[in-house]
Amino acid sequence: MSQAALSAFPEPAPAPAVETVGLSCWYVPGRPVLRDIDLAVAPGSICMILGPSGSGKSTLLKVIKGLLPLNAGTLSLFGQPVAGRTHARSRRALERSVAWIPQHLGLVRSLTVLDNVLSGTLARVGTLASLVGAFPHTLRDEALATLDSLGIRAKADEKVFSLSGGERQRVAIARALMQHPTLVLADEFVSQLDPLTTREMLDIVQGIARTGVAFLITSHEVELVAEYGDRVVFIRDGRKIHEGAANAFTFASVMTLMGR
Amino acid sequence: MRSRRPPVFLITAGVAAGLALAMMGNLGLLDAAQLRRGVLNTTEFVRGLFPPNPQPLPTLLGATLETLQIAYVGTVLGVAGALPLALLATRTVFGPGVTGPVRLLLAGVRTVPALLWAVVFVVAFGLGPAAGAMGIAAYTLGYLGKLLYEVFEGVDGEVVDAVRSVGCNRAQLTRFALLPEAANGILSQLLFVFEYNVRASSIMGFVGAGGIGFHLLGYLQLLQYRNLFTALLLTLGVVIAIDYLSGRVRRMVLPPAPAA
Ligand SMILES: Nc1ncnc2c1ncn2[C@@H]1O[C@H](COP(=O)(O)OP(=O)(O)OP(=O)(O)O)[C@@H](O)[C@H]1O
Ligand SMILES: [Mg+2]
Numbered sequence: 197m198s199q200a201a202l203s204a205f206p207e208p209a210p211a212p213a214v215e216t217v218g219l220s221c222w223y224v225p226g227r228p229v230l231r232d233i234d235l236a237v238a239p240g241s242i243c244m245i246l247g248p249s250g251s252g253k254s255t256l257l258k259v260i261k262g263l264l265p266l267n268a269g270t271l272s273l274f275g276q277p278v279a280g281r282t283h284a285r286s287r288r289a290l291e292r293s294v295a296w297i298p299q300h301l302g303l304v305r306s307l308t309v310l311d312n313v314l315s316g317t318l319a320r321v322g323t324l325a326s327l328v329g330a331f332p333h334t335l336r337d338e339a340l341a342t343l344d345s346l347g348i349r350a351k352a353d354e355k356v357f358s359l360s361g362g363e364r365q366r367v368a369i370a371r372a373l374m375q376h377p378t379l380v381l382a383d384e385f386v387s388q389l390d391p392l393t394t395r396e397m398l399d400i401v402q403g404i405a406r407t408g409v410a411f412l413i414t415s416h417e418v419e420l421v422a423e424y425g426d427r428v429v430f431i432r433d434g435r436k437i438h439e440g441a442a443n444a445f446t447f448a449s450v451m452t453l454m455g456r
Numbered sequence: 457m458r459s460r461r462p463p464v465f466l467i468t469a470g471v472a473a474g475l476a477l478a479m480m481g482n483l484g485l486l487d488a489a490q491l492r493r494g495v496l497n498t499t500e501f502v503r504g505l506f507p508p509n510p511q512p513l514p515t516l517l518g519a520t521l522e523t524l525q526i527a528y529v530g531t532v533l534g535v536a537g538a539l540p541l542a543l544l545a546t547r548t549v550f551g552p553g554v555t556g557p558v559r560l561l562l563a564g565v566r567t568v569p570a571l572l573w574a575v576v577f578v579v580a581f582g583l584g585p586a587a588g589a590m591g592i593a594a595y596t597l598g599y600l601g602k603l604l605y606e607v608f609e610g611v612d613g614e615v616v617d618a619v620r621s622v623g624c625n626r627a628q629l630t631r632f633a634l635l636p637e638a639a640n641g642i643l644s645q646l647l648f649v650f651e652y653n654v655r656a657s658s659i660m661g662f663v664g665a666g667g668i669g670f671h672l673l674g675y676l677q678l679l680q681y682r683n684l685f686t687a688l689l690l691t692l693g694v695v696i697a698i699d700y701l702s703g704r705v706r707r708m709v710l711p712p713a714p715a716a
Contacts, residue, residue, distance in 0.1 A: 263617055291623035302618025306636045315632045319623030326624075327631050375622050 211275025212236040213379040213410035214260055218269035221259050229255050230434045242411040244421040244442060247431035253414040254299055257381040261296040262287050292319040295372035299383040301364055305357040309367050312356055313339045316374030342370045361388040382413045398424040418447050504681035512683050516671060516690050523667035526588040527657040531650045534596020542604030548616050549626055565598030570656045574665035585666025592653050600649050607641035608634055640710050647702040654698045658691050
Protein backbone atom coordinates (compact mmCIF):
# COMPACT_ATOMS: atom_id res chain seq x y z
CA MET A 197 0.00 0.00 0.00
CA SER A 198 1.42 3.37 -0.97
CA GLN A 199 2.03 6.27 1.35
CA ALA A 200 -0.64 8.30 -0.44
CA ALA A 201 -3.26 5.59 0.01
CA LEU A 202 -2.51 5.42 3.72
CA SER A 203 -2.87 9.14 4.23
CA ALA A 204 -6.29 9.00 2.62
CA PHE A 205 -7.44 7.37 5.89
CA PRO A 206 -5.51 9.37 8.43
CA GLU A 207 -7.56 8.26 11.41
CA PRO A 208 -9.42 4.96 11.18
CA ALA A 209 -12.51 5.07 13.40
CA PRO A 210 -11.65 3.36 16.69
CA ALA A 211 -13.32 -0.02 17.18
CA PRO A 212 -16.47 0.17 19.28
CA ALA A 213 -16.07 -0.79 22.92
CA VAL A 214 -18.92 -3.25 22.40
CA GLU A 215 -20.45 -4.39 19.18
CA THR A 216 -23.17 -6.99 18.84
CA VAL A 217 -24.77 -8.21 15.64
CA GLY A 218 -27.91 -10.32 15.77
CA LEU A 219 -27.29 -11.18 19.40
CA SER A 220 -29.82 -13.63 20.80
CA CYS A 221 -29.96 -15.38 24.13
CA TRP A 222 -32.28 -17.71 25.95
CA TYR A 223 -32.43 -19.45 29.30
CA VAL A 224 -34.98 -21.97 28.04
CA PRO A 225 -34.57 -23.21 24.45
CA GLY A 226 -37.32 -21.84 22.24
CA ARG A 227 -38.03 -18.91 24.57
CA PRO A 228 -35.47 -16.24 23.67
CA VAL A 229 -35.02 -13.45 26.21
CA LEU A 230 -32.98 -11.35 23.76
CA ARG A 231 -33.57 -11.47 20.02
CA ASP A 232 -31.47 -10.10 17.24
CA ILE A 233 -29.89 -7.24 19.11
CA ASP A 234 -27.56 -4.99 17.10
CA LEU A 235 -25.63 -2.59 19.27
CA ALA A 236 -22.47 -0.52 19.05
CA VAL A 237 -21.07 1.64 21.82
CA ALA A 238 -18.26 4.05 20.95
CA PRO A 239 -15.30 4.38 23.30
CA GLY A 240 -15.79 7.17 25.82
CA SER A 241 -19.54 7.37 25.27
CA ILE A 242 -22.45 6.72 27.58
CA CYS A 243 -25.16 4.45 26.24
CA MET A 244 -28.37 4.23 28.25
CA ILE A 245 -30.50 1.12 27.97
CA LEU A 246 -34.13 1.60 28.73
CA GLY A 247 -36.95 -0.88 28.80
CA PRO A 248 -39.76 -2.16 30.97
CA SER A 249 -39.12 -4.66 33.73
CA GLY A 250 -38.32 -8.09 32.36
CA SER A 251 -37.41 -6.77 28.90
CA GLY A 252 -33.92 -8.30 29.12
CA LYS A 253 -31.65 -5.41 30.17
CA SER A 254 -29.77 -7.29 32.89
CA THR A 255 -29.49 -10.32 30.63
CA LEU A 256 -27.90 -8.20 27.90
CA LEU A 257 -25.21 -6.91 30.28
CA LYS A 258 -24.50 -10.43 31.53
CA VAL A 259 -24.08 -11.72 27.99
CA ILE A 260 -21.68 -8.88 27.20
CA LYS A 261 -19.73 -9.62 30.39
CA GLY A 262 -19.60 -13.30 29.44
CA LEU A 263 -21.58 -14.50 32.44
CA LEU A 264 -24.20 -15.95 30.11
CA PRO A 265 -23.49 -17.57 26.75
CA LEU A 266 -24.94 -15.95 23.68
CA ASN A 267 -26.91 -18.42 21.64
CA ALA A 268 -26.81 -16.66 18.28
CA GLY A 269 -25.12 -13.67 16.70
CA THR A 270 -21.72 -12.16 17.34
CA LEU A 271 -20.19 -10.13 20.12
CA SER A 272 -16.99 -8.11 19.89
CA LEU A 273 -15.19 -6.10 22.52
CA PHE A 274 -12.80 -3.42 21.27
CA GLY A 275 -12.93 -5.01 17.85
CA GLN A 276 -12.13 -8.53 19.00
CA PRO A 277 -14.72 -11.31 18.79
CA VAL A 278 -15.16 -12.84 22.24
CA ALA A 279 -18.17 -15.14 22.10
CA GLY A 280 -17.92 -18.91 22.08
CA ARG A 281 -15.25 -21.44 22.94
CA THR A 282 -12.97 -20.47 20.09
CA HIS A 283 -12.58 -16.98 21.53
CA ALA A 284 -12.29 -17.96 25.18
CA ARG A 285 -8.69 -16.77 25.21
CA SER A 286 -9.48 -13.23 23.99
CA ARG A 287 -12.41 -13.14 26.42
CA ARG A 288 -10.05 -13.91 29.29
CA ALA A 289 -7.53 -11.37 28.08
CA LEU A 290 -10.21 -8.68 28.10
CA GLU A 291 -11.81 -9.76 31.41
CA ARG A 292 -10.19 -6.96 33.37
CA SER A 293 -11.04 -4.27 30.82
CA VAL A 294 -14.76 -4.85 31.25
CA ALA A 295 -16.19 -3.93 34.63
CA TRP A 296 -19.64 -5.13 35.63
CA ILE A 297 -21.67 -3.49 38.38
CA PRO A 298 -24.58 -5.86 39.02
CA GLN A 299 -28.09 -4.78 39.90
CA HIS A 300 -27.50 -5.43 43.62
CA LEU A 301 -23.87 -4.30 43.43
CA GLY A 302 -22.32 -7.65 44.36
CA LEU A 303 -20.24 -6.27 47.22
CA VAL A 304 -18.79 -8.56 49.88
CA ARG A 305 -20.67 -7.37 52.94
CA SER A 306 -18.38 -8.66 55.65
CA LEU A 307 -15.23 -7.14 54.13
CA THR A 308 -14.18 -3.54 54.61
CA VAL A 309 -14.76 -0.89 51.98
CA LEU A 310 -11.02 -0.81 51.24
CA ASP A 311 -10.81 -4.60 50.78
CA ASN A 312 -13.79 -4.51 48.43
CA VAL A 313 -12.18 -1.75 46.41
CA LEU A 314 -8.80 -3.49 46.39
CA SER A 315 -10.43 -6.65 45.08
CA GLY A 316 -10.86 -4.72 41.82
CA THR A 317 -7.08 -4.97 41.39
CA LEU A 318 -6.82 -8.74 41.86
CA ALA A 319 -5.98 -9.35 38.22
CA ARG A 320 -2.86 -7.22 38.48
CA VAL A 321 -1.38 -8.31 41.81
CA GLY A 322 0.44 -11.53 42.63
CA THR A 323 -1.80 -14.32 43.92
CA LEU A 324 0.22 -14.97 47.07
CA ALA A 325 0.51 -11.29 48.02
CA SER A 326 -3.23 -10.76 47.56
CA LEU A 327 -4.13 -13.90 49.55
CA VAL A 328 -2.32 -12.59 52.62
CA GLY A 329 -3.75 -9.12 52.02
CA ALA A 330 -0.36 -7.59 51.15
CA PHE A 331 -1.37 -5.22 48.38
CA PRO A 332 1.40 -2.93 47.09
CA HIS A 333 1.37 0.55 48.63
CA THR A 334 0.79 2.15 45.25
CA LEU A 335 -2.46 0.19 44.89
CA ARG A 336 -3.56 1.05 48.41
CA ASP A 337 -2.92 4.72 47.73
CA GLU A 338 -4.76 4.51 44.44
CA ALA A 339 -7.72 2.84 46.16
CA LEU A 340 -7.83 5.52 48.84
CA ALA A 341 -7.55 8.27 46.24
CA THR A 342 -10.43 6.72 44.30
CA LEU A 343 -12.55 6.57 47.46
CA ASP A 344 -11.57 10.17 48.11
CA SER A 345 -12.71 11.28 44.67
CA LEU A 346 -16.04 9.57 45.35
CA GLY A 347 -16.34 11.27 48.74
CA ILE A 348 -16.19 8.17 50.97
CA ARG A 349 -12.56 7.92 51.99
CA ALA A 350 -13.62 8.30 55.63
CA LYS A 351 -15.48 4.98 55.36
CA ALA A 352 -12.48 3.01 54.05
CA ASP A 353 -12.14 0.82 57.14
CA GLU A 354 -15.83 0.18 57.71
CA LYS A 355 -17.55 -3.06 56.79
CA VAL A 356 -19.81 -2.75 53.78
CA PHE A 357 -22.88 -4.02 55.64
CA SER A 358 -22.88 -0.88 57.77
CA LEU A 359 -23.05 1.50 54.79
CA SER A 360 -26.04 3.29 53.29
CA GLY A 361 -27.28 2.48 49.79
CA GLY A 362 -25.57 5.50 48.26
CA GLU A 363 -22.28 4.71 49.97
CA ARG A 364 -22.40 1.13 48.73
CA GLN A 365 -23.00 2.38 45.23
CA ARG A 366 -19.82 4.43 45.43
CA VAL A 367 -17.88 1.43 46.72
CA ALA A 368 -19.10 -0.58 43.74
CA ILE A 369 -17.96 2.16 41.36
CA ALA A 370 -14.61 2.40 43.09
CA ARG A 371 -14.08 -1.37 42.77
CA ALA A 372 -14.96 -1.18 39.08
CA LEU A 373 -12.57 1.74 38.51
CA MET A 374 -9.71 -0.11 40.20
CA GLN A 375 -9.92 -2.61 37.34
CA HIS A 376 -8.84 0.23 35.02
CA PRO A 377 -11.69 -0.72 32.71
CA THR A 378 -12.33 0.68 29.27
CA LEU A 379 -15.93 -0.47 29.38
CA VAL A 380 -18.25 -0.33 32.38
CA LEU A 381 -21.52 -2.25 32.42
CA ALA A 382 -23.72 -0.77 35.12
CA ASP A 383 -27.06 -2.43 35.87
CA GLU A 384 -29.76 -0.17 37.38
CA PHE A 385 -26.95 2.02 38.42
CA VAL A 386 -28.84 4.74 40.25
CA SER A 387 -32.13 3.08 41.03
CA GLN A 388 -31.57 3.09 44.81
CA LEU A 389 -30.45 6.70 45.12
CA ASP A 390 -32.14 9.98 45.95
CA PRO A 391 -32.30 12.51 43.08
CA LEU A 392 -29.39 14.60 44.36
CA THR A 393 -27.02 11.65 44.85
CA THR A 394 -28.13 10.27 41.50
CA ARG A 395 -26.95 13.43 39.79
CA GLU A 396 -23.72 13.40 41.75
CA MET A 397 -23.02 9.84 40.65
CA LEU A 398 -23.86 10.52 37.01
CA ASP A 399 -21.64 13.61 37.04
CA ILE A 400 -18.83 11.36 38.19
CA VAL A 401 -19.66 8.87 35.43
CA GLN A 402 -19.56 11.65 32.84
CA GLY A 403 -16.16 12.73 34.09
CA ILE A 404 -14.82 9.18 33.79
CA ALA A 405 -16.34 8.76 30.33
CA ARG A 406 -14.41 11.83 29.16
CA THR A 407 -11.21 9.93 29.89
CA GLY A 408 -12.21 7.38 27.25
CA VAL A 409 -14.18 4.80 29.24
CA ALA A 410 -17.39 3.60 27.62
CA PHE A 411 -20.49 3.11 29.78
CA LEU A 412 -23.48 0.91 29.19
CA ILE A 413 -26.06 1.80 31.81
CA THR A 414 -29.50 0.28 32.25
CA SER A 415 -32.02 2.60 33.79
CA HIS A 416 -35.65 3.37 34.39
CA GLU A 417 -35.15 7.11 34.82
CA VAL A 418 -36.19 8.71 31.55
CA GLU A 419 -35.23 12.29 32.50
CA LEU A 420 -31.65 11.31 33.25
CA VAL A 421 -31.20 9.56 29.92
CA ALA A 422 -31.42 12.75 27.88
CA GLU A 423 -29.29 14.67 30.35
CA TYR A 424 -26.41 12.24 30.83
CA GLY A 425 -26.53 9.74 27.97
CA ASP A 426 -25.03 10.06 24.51
CA ARG A 427 -27.11 7.31 22.95
CA VAL A 428 -30.24 5.58 24.10
CA VAL A 429 -31.38 2.06 23.29
CA PHE A 430 -34.91 0.96 24.09
CA ILE A 431 -35.57 -2.73 24.59
CA ARG A 432 -38.95 -4.36 24.81
CA ASP A 433 -39.62 -8.10 25.07
CA GLY A 434 -36.00 -8.75 24.23
CA ARG A 435 -35.98 -6.76 21.00
CA LYS A 436 -34.32 -3.44 20.32
CA ILE A 437 -37.19 -1.25 19.20
CA HIS A 438 -35.43 2.10 19.23
CA GLU A 439 -31.97 3.55 19.09
CA GLY A 440 -31.03 7.19 18.81
CA ALA A 441 -29.35 10.22 20.23
CA ALA A 442 -30.12 10.60 23.91
CA ASN A 443 -30.65 14.35 23.92
CA ALA A 444 -33.89 14.10 21.92
CA PHE A 445 -35.30 11.43 24.17
CA THR A 446 -38.29 12.35 26.32
CA PHE A 447 -41.01 10.75 28.32
CA ALA A 448 -43.24 11.14 25.26
CA SER A 449 -40.79 8.97 23.29
CA VAL A 450 -41.25 6.23 25.86
CA MET A 451 -45.03 6.46 25.60
CA THR A 452 -44.80 6.15 21.84
CA LEU A 453 -42.42 3.20 22.08
CA MET A 454 -44.71 1.47 24.53
CA GLY A 455 -47.62 2.09 22.18
CA ARG A 456 -49.63 4.09 24.67
CA MET B 457 -68.26 -27.91 41.67
CA ARG B 458 -65.07 -29.00 43.40
CA SER B 459 -63.64 -32.20 41.97
CA ARG B 460 -63.24 -34.94 44.57
CA ARG B 461 -59.62 -36.00 44.64
CA PRO B 462 -58.67 -39.40 46.04
CA PRO B 463 -57.53 -38.90 49.64
CA VAL B 464 -53.86 -39.43 48.76
CA PHE B 465 -52.69 -38.33 52.16
CA LEU B 466 -54.94 -40.77 54.03
CA ILE B 467 -53.91 -43.68 51.83
CA THR B 468 -50.19 -42.88 52.27
CA ALA B 469 -50.52 -42.54 56.03
CA GLY B 470 -52.51 -45.81 56.19
CA VAL B 471 -49.92 -47.74 54.18
CA ALA B 472 -47.07 -46.30 56.29
CA ALA B 473 -48.80 -47.22 59.54
CA GLY B 474 -49.64 -50.73 58.27
CA LEU B 475 -46.01 -51.34 57.28
CA ALA B 476 -44.78 -50.11 60.65
CA LEU B 477 -47.19 -52.45 62.48
CA ALA B 478 -46.10 -55.45 60.41
CA MET B 479 -42.45 -54.72 61.11
CA MET B 480 -43.10 -54.20 64.81
CA GLY B 481 -44.53 -57.72 64.80
CA ASN B 482 -41.35 -59.02 63.15
CA LEU B 483 -39.20 -57.25 65.71
CA GLY B 484 -41.15 -58.68 68.63
CA LEU B 485 -42.57 -55.35 69.73
CA LEU B 486 -46.13 -56.73 69.68
CA ASP B 487 -45.35 -59.75 71.82
CA ALA B 488 -47.09 -59.06 75.17
CA ALA B 489 -44.85 -61.42 77.18
CA GLN B 490 -41.69 -59.89 75.75
CA LEU B 491 -42.98 -56.36 76.34
CA ARG B 492 -43.77 -57.18 79.98
CA ARG B 493 -40.31 -58.66 80.42
CA GLY B 494 -38.81 -55.52 78.89
CA VAL B 495 -40.64 -53.24 81.26
CA LEU B 496 -39.67 -55.34 84.29
CA ASN B 497 -36.00 -55.50 83.26
CA THR B 498 -35.88 -51.78 82.66
CA THR B 499 -37.34 -51.02 86.05
CA GLU B 500 -34.80 -53.29 87.66
CA PHE B 501 -31.99 -51.72 85.64
CA VAL B 502 -33.04 -48.20 86.59
CA ARG B 503 -33.33 -49.21 90.24
CA GLY B 504 -29.82 -50.66 90.05
CA LEU B 505 -28.39 -47.35 88.92
CA PHE B 506 -29.07 -45.67 92.27
CA PRO B 507 -27.19 -44.29 93.99
CA PRO B 508 -24.37 -43.46 91.58
CA ASN B 509 -21.02 -44.62 92.86
CA PRO B 510 -18.52 -41.75 93.18
CA GLN B 511 -15.56 -44.07 93.64
CA PRO B 512 -14.48 -44.42 89.94
CA LEU B 513 -14.80 -40.67 89.42
CA PRO B 514 -11.04 -39.92 89.14
CA THR B 515 -10.61 -42.61 86.45
CA LEU B 516 -13.73 -41.41 84.67
CA LEU B 517 -12.61 -37.78 84.68
CA GLY B 518 -9.41 -38.83 82.95
CA ALA B 519 -11.42 -40.80 80.40
CA THR B 520 -13.74 -37.84 79.84
CA LEU B 521 -10.78 -35.62 79.15
CA GLU B 522 -9.58 -38.18 76.63
CA THR B 523 -13.04 -38.21 75.02
CA LEU B 524 -12.95 -34.45 74.63
CA GLN B 525 -9.49 -34.62 73.10
CA ILE B 526 -10.65 -37.27 70.64
CA ALA B 527 -13.56 -35.03 69.66
CA TYR B 528 -11.42 -31.91 69.37
CA VAL B 529 -8.51 -33.44 67.46
CA GLY B 530 -10.89 -35.41 65.24
CA THR B 531 -12.86 -32.25 64.46
CA VAL B 532 -9.76 -30.17 63.72
CA LEU B 533 -8.22 -32.83 61.45
CA GLY B 534 -11.56 -33.38 59.75
CA VAL B 535 -12.07 -29.67 59.15
CA ALA B 536 -8.57 -29.31 57.75
CA GLY B 537 -9.45 -31.90 55.12
CA ALA B 538 -13.08 -30.91 54.64
CA LEU B 539 -12.50 -27.24 53.86
CA PRO B 540 -10.34 -27.68 50.75
CA LEU B 541 -12.39 -30.64 49.54
CA ALA B 542 -15.60 -28.65 50.00
CA LEU B 543 -14.14 -25.90 47.82
CA LEU B 544 -13.25 -28.43 45.15
CA ALA B 545 -16.84 -29.69 45.32
CA THR B 546 -18.38 -26.22 44.89
CA ARG B 547 -20.05 -25.96 41.49
CA THR B 548 -19.81 -22.17 41.36
CA VAL B 549 -16.00 -22.47 41.49
CA PHE B 550 -15.04 -25.71 39.72
CA GLY B 551 -16.43 -27.55 36.74
CA PRO B 552 -18.19 -30.93 36.88
CA GLY B 553 -14.89 -32.70 36.07
CA VAL B 554 -13.61 -31.70 39.51
CA THR B 555 -16.77 -31.42 41.61
CA GLY B 556 -18.11 -34.81 40.49
CA PRO B 557 -15.23 -37.01 41.70
CA VAL B 558 -14.76 -34.96 44.91
CA ARG B 559 -18.45 -35.27 45.76
CA LEU B 560 -18.28 -38.99 45.12
CA LEU B 561 -15.30 -39.27 47.45
CA LEU B 562 -17.08 -37.29 50.20
CA ALA B 563 -20.23 -39.37 49.80
CA GLY B 564 -18.17 -42.56 49.98
CA VAL B 565 -16.44 -41.47 53.19
CA ARG B 566 -19.80 -40.46 54.61
CA THR B 567 -21.49 -43.83 54.08
CA VAL B 568 -19.22 -45.38 56.74
CA PRO B 569 -20.35 -44.35 60.25
CA ALA B 570 -17.76 -42.89 62.65
CA LEU B 571 -17.78 -46.04 64.78
CA LEU B 572 -16.93 -48.22 61.78
CA TRP B 573 -14.15 -45.85 60.76
CA ALA B 574 -12.82 -46.26 64.29
CA VAL B 575 -12.79 -50.05 63.81
CA VAL B 576 -10.81 -49.56 60.60
CA PHE B 577 -8.29 -47.35 62.40
CA VAL B 578 -8.08 -49.74 65.37
CA VAL B 579 -6.97 -52.33 62.86
CA ALA B 580 -4.47 -49.88 61.40
CA PHE B 581 -3.15 -48.16 64.56
CA GLY B 582 -4.04 -50.63 67.26
CA LEU B 583 -6.35 -50.06 70.24
CA GLY B 584 -6.47 -46.58 71.77
CA PRO B 585 -7.59 -42.99 71.37
CA ALA B 586 -5.51 -42.36 68.21
CA ALA B 587 -7.85 -44.67 66.32
CA GLY B 588 -10.84 -42.85 67.84
CA ALA B 589 -9.56 -39.44 66.77
CA MET B 590 -8.89 -40.70 63.25
CA GLY B 591 -12.34 -42.27 63.09
CA ILE B 592 -13.94 -38.98 64.08
CA ALA B 593 -11.70 -37.14 61.60
CA ALA B 594 -12.70 -39.42 58.73
CA TYR B 595 -16.39 -39.09 59.42
CA THR B 596 -16.07 -35.32 59.91
CA LEU B 597 -14.35 -35.07 56.54
CA GLY B 598 -17.24 -36.69 54.72
CA TYR B 599 -20.02 -35.06 56.67
CA LEU B 600 -18.66 -31.54 57.11
CA GLY B 601 -17.36 -31.57 53.54
CA LYS B 602 -20.95 -31.84 52.33
CA LEU B 603 -22.26 -29.23 54.77
CA LEU B 604 -19.54 -26.80 53.71
CA TYR B 605 -19.97 -27.11 49.97
CA GLU B 606 -23.63 -26.43 50.52
CA VAL B 607 -22.66 -23.32 52.49
CA PHE B 608 -20.32 -22.22 49.67
CA GLU B 609 -22.98 -22.77 47.05
CA GLY B 610 -25.41 -20.76 49.14
CA VAL B 611 -23.27 -17.65 48.72
CA ASP B 612 -25.05 -14.99 46.65
CA GLY B 613 -24.21 -15.75 43.02
CA GLU B 614 -24.12 -12.08 42.11
CA VAL B 615 -21.33 -11.47 44.64
CA VAL B 616 -19.34 -14.43 43.33
CA ASP B 617 -19.83 -13.30 39.72
CA ALA B 618 -18.97 -9.70 40.58
CA VAL B 619 -15.66 -10.61 42.20
CA ARG B 620 -14.82 -13.24 39.59
CA SER B 621 -15.45 -10.74 36.83
CA VAL B 622 -12.61 -8.45 37.91
CA GLY B 623 -10.43 -11.17 36.38
CA CYS B 624 -9.16 -12.90 39.52
CA ASN B 625 -8.25 -16.56 39.88
CA ARG B 626 -9.98 -19.23 41.97
CA ALA B 627 -7.76 -18.82 45.01
CA GLN B 628 -8.43 -15.08 45.06
CA LEU B 629 -12.12 -15.64 44.51
CA THR B 630 -12.14 -17.92 47.54
CA ARG B 631 -10.26 -15.46 49.72
CA PHE B 632 -12.18 -12.33 48.66
CA ALA B 633 -15.70 -13.60 48.08
CA LEU B 634 -16.47 -17.16 49.21
CA LEU B 635 -14.79 -17.30 52.61
CA PRO B 636 -15.92 -13.87 53.88
CA GLU B 637 -19.47 -14.35 52.58
CA ALA B 638 -19.68 -17.88 53.99
CA ALA B 639 -17.83 -17.25 57.27
CA ASN B 640 -20.93 -17.29 59.48
CA GLY B 641 -22.27 -20.40 57.82
CA ILE B 642 -18.92 -22.18 58.17
CA LEU B 643 -18.63 -21.33 61.87
CA SER B 644 -22.18 -22.45 62.50
CA GLN B 645 -21.56 -25.83 60.86
CA LEU B 646 -18.24 -26.23 62.70
CA LEU B 647 -19.90 -25.80 66.07
CA PHE B 648 -22.66 -28.19 65.08
CA VAL B 649 -20.18 -30.85 64.00
CA PHE B 650 -18.08 -30.41 67.15
CA GLU B 651 -21.17 -30.92 69.33
CA TYR B 652 -21.97 -34.02 67.32
CA ASN B 653 -18.41 -35.30 67.62
CA VAL B 654 -18.39 -34.99 71.41
CA ARG B 655 -21.33 -37.42 71.47
CA ALA B 656 -19.76 -39.71 68.90
CA SER B 657 -16.43 -39.74 70.84
CA SER B 658 -18.12 -40.95 73.98
CA ILE B 659 -18.90 -44.30 72.34
CA MET B 660 -15.56 -44.74 70.56
CA GLY B 661 -14.46 -46.90 73.50
CA PHE B 662 -17.08 -49.53 72.51
CA VAL B 663 -14.68 -50.65 69.79
CA GLY B 664 -11.53 -50.00 71.77
CA ALA B 665 -10.83 -46.60 70.30
CA GLY B 666 -10.38 -44.71 73.57
CA GLY B 667 -12.36 -42.36 75.78
CA ILE B 668 -15.13 -42.92 78.32
CA GLY B 669 -16.93 -45.44 76.10
CA PHE B 670 -14.53 -48.14 77.23
CA HIS B 671 -15.78 -47.72 80.82
CA LEU B 672 -19.43 -47.37 79.80
CA LEU B 673 -19.28 -50.72 78.01
CA GLY B 674 -17.23 -52.37 80.76
CA TYR B 675 -19.65 -51.38 83.57
CA LEU B 676 -22.57 -52.51 81.44
CA GLN B 677 -21.06 -55.91 80.77
CA LEU B 678 -20.00 -56.41 84.40
CA LEU B 679 -23.45 -55.28 85.57
CA GLN B 680 -21.85 -52.49 87.67
CA TYR B 681 -24.83 -50.24 87.20
CA ARG B 682 -23.96 -47.75 89.94
CA ASN B 683 -20.59 -47.10 88.32
CA LEU B 684 -22.30 -46.96 84.94
CA PHE B 685 -24.64 -44.28 86.24
CA THR B 686 -21.72 -42.12 87.36
CA ALA B 687 -20.16 -42.42 83.90
CA LEU B 688 -23.48 -41.63 82.20
CA LEU B 689 -24.07 -38.57 84.37
CA LEU B 690 -20.56 -37.35 83.64
CA THR B 691 -21.03 -37.81 79.89
CA LEU B 692 -24.39 -36.10 80.01
CA GLY B 693 -22.88 -33.19 81.96
CA VAL B 694 -20.07 -32.79 79.43
CA VAL B 695 -22.44 -32.90 76.47
CA ILE B 696 -24.70 -30.30 78.03
CA ALA B 697 -21.73 -28.10 78.92
CA ILE B 698 -20.34 -28.28 75.37
CA ASP B 699 -23.75 -27.50 73.86
CA TYR B 700 -24.06 -24.55 76.22
CA LEU B 701 -20.59 -23.23 75.43
CA SER B 702 -21.04 -23.60 71.71
CA GLY B 703 -24.39 -21.84 72.03
CA ARG B 704 -22.59 -18.98 73.77
CA VAL B 705 -19.99 -18.79 70.99
CA ARG B 706 -22.78 -18.85 68.43
CA ARG B 707 -24.59 -15.94 70.06
CA MET B 708 -21.38 -14.02 70.59
CA VAL B 709 -20.09 -14.29 67.04
CA LEU B 710 -23.07 -14.88 64.80
CA PRO B 711 -25.83 -12.36 64.15
CA PRO B 712 -29.01 -13.09 66.13
CA ALA B 713 -31.23 -13.35 63.06
CA PRO B 714 -30.58 -13.62 59.32
CA ALA B 715 -29.90 -10.09 58.09
CA ALA B 716 -32.51 -8.72 55.75
N1 LIG C 1 -31.89 -17.24 35.41
C1 LIG C 1 -32.99 -17.11 34.63
N2 LIG C 1 -33.64 -18.21 34.19
C2 LIG C 1 -34.71 -18.09 33.39
N3 LIG C 1 -35.24 -16.91 32.99
C3 LIG C 1 -34.65 -15.79 33.41
C4 LIG C 1 -33.48 -15.83 34.25
N4 LIG C 1 -33.11 -14.55 34.50
C5 LIG C 1 -33.99 -13.77 33.85
N5 LIG C 1 -34.91 -14.50 33.19
C6 LIG C 1 -36.01 -13.98 32.36
O1 LIG C 1 -35.44 -13.19 31.36
C7 LIG C 1 -36.25 -12.05 31.14
C8 LIG C 1 -35.39 -10.81 31.20
O2 LIG C 1 -34.88 -10.66 32.50
P1 LIG C 1 -33.91 -9.48 32.90
O3 LIG C 1 -33.50 -9.67 34.30
O4 LIG C 1 -32.83 -9.38 31.88
O5 LIG C 1 -34.88 -8.23 32.77
P2 LIG C 1 -34.61 -6.70 33.11
O6 LIG C 1 -34.92 -5.93 31.88
O7 LIG C 1 -33.26 -6.53 33.70
O8 LIG C 1 -35.71 -6.40 34.21
P3 LIG C 1 -35.65 -5.39 35.46
O9 LIG C 1 -35.86 -4.01 34.93
O10 LIG C 1 -36.81 -5.83 36.32
O11 LIG C 1 -34.33 -5.58 36.13
C9 LIG C 1 -37.36 -12.06 32.16
O12 LIG C 1 -38.54 -12.50 31.53
C10 LIG C 1 -36.90 -13.07 33.17
O13 LIG C 1 -38.00 -13.77 33.69
MG1 LIG D 1 -32.53 -6.00 35.51
